[in-house]
Amino acid sequence: MANLKTDILVIGAGSGGLSVAAGAVQMGADVIMLEGHRMGGDCLNYGCVPSKALIASGKAAHAQANAGRFGVASVVPEVDYAAAKDHVAEVIAQIAPVDSQERFESLGVRVIREYGEFISETEMRAGADVITARRIVIATGSSPLVPPIPGLETVPYETNETLFELREKPGHLLIVGGGPIGMEMAQAHRRLGCDVTVIEGETALGRDDPETAAIVLDALREEGVEIAEGAMAKKVRGQAGAVEIEVEDGRVFRGTHLLMAVGRKANVERLNLAAAGIETTRAGIKVDAGLRTTNRRVYAIGDVAGGLQFTHVASYHAGLVIRSALFGLPVKQRTAHLPWATYTQPELAQVGQTEAQARAAHGDRLEVVRFEYAHNDRAIAERKTTGLIKVMVVKGRPVGASIAGCQAGELINLWALVLANGLKMTQVANMVAPYPTIGEINKRAAGAYFSPRLFESRMVKRIVGLVQRWLP
Structure with a gap:
């Protein structure tokens, strides 16, 4: 049995844990990372990466079957399901080296391929090792929830x-x-x-x-x-x-x-959290606004922290924890600017408040601006006109955006930037988007907010009339 000491102990080599480990070790901290299963976690092996790869196979088949409207003969696609799964495996294999044990060891992280359990507030046992850490980050993620349905x-x-x-x-x-x-x-x-x-x-x-x-x-x-x-x-x-x-x-x-796809459950069973004085809720590990658990030396990030369960949220949490654990800076997680997307076709994306949430929060102060994909020239050219963007605005400042349509997951990035930085519709309207792009939809949504103020205002028309009379 080896007794090890470290500055930062990271439990779990999914997206959140890997981000903490890479950031911390490159900033000079001594880092040990535990992973009892696969490097890369759920996202690489079972979630984001393989699902998007299989979706790409489905898109290719769908394109063959629906090419006629572009002047190209439609054909019945010959689908080799096993080959599509080979494509999925190849995509995972291509990305895997970025998350590999070898890469992280090359950065200076000590990677131990064992599950860990707490034996005190500052110690964990992992296989034959006992690790004492100044700070511990739990990033064990989540697993499929399978409800107890009879049979x-x-x-x-x-x-x-x-x-x-x-x-x-x-x-x-x-x-x-x-x-x-x-x-x-x-x-x-x-x-x-x-x-x-x-x-x-x-x-x-x-x-x-x-x-x-x-x-x-x-x-x-x-x-x-x-x-x-x-x-x-x-x-x-x-x-x-x-x-x-x-x-x-x-x-x-x-x-x-x-296929059972009813939700996720936090991975806490192996951790022996009681030994460390760490409390849980029905959703996962109990954390404060700074992602600290009820044991002040221990943080929980990503899915296991019981909030939004997305890879990019885990990465966001990782950045906050690095600031707190390495530099002692105060941090506070926010959720209002965190987007998500569903990668169907058309895609579906959301950031901030939905219309219903915004109406409940802001009442009559809320304005909802809308723009349909059918009025976007690039969408027309590519026959992708099914779609809608809605932006919820209060006193000129967006509080949420909902998008369904082509590239919704890309379009939502702008509104995530707007909400994260408290920008106004004026700043979106000032943006110049290249023509013709799907991205113009965001610009046109801002235009839909200002158009009534400019084109339906009697005051604006009076001012224009006066100026035209006096201009030489």
């Missing part, structure tokens, strides 16, 4: 941790859960030739603005995805190749494969 224990099912290893194309994929993971995988599999049914106990894409979410759901239904909302799973029965899901209102859905 599920005897029926084979997939989660995002197993789906990308599946080589046999599902004949009819049943997906329990209508959130981002469920809807992305529904469309990808439908485009790859599977029948797909999504079974959602409440409302599909229910965290997003209902109007923009409806645009996405309508598009998926048009492609042939069956979406059953208000369908709470009651029983599961069957066997491999023949699965049935009975919902509370008596409906029964039948398919060949089952």
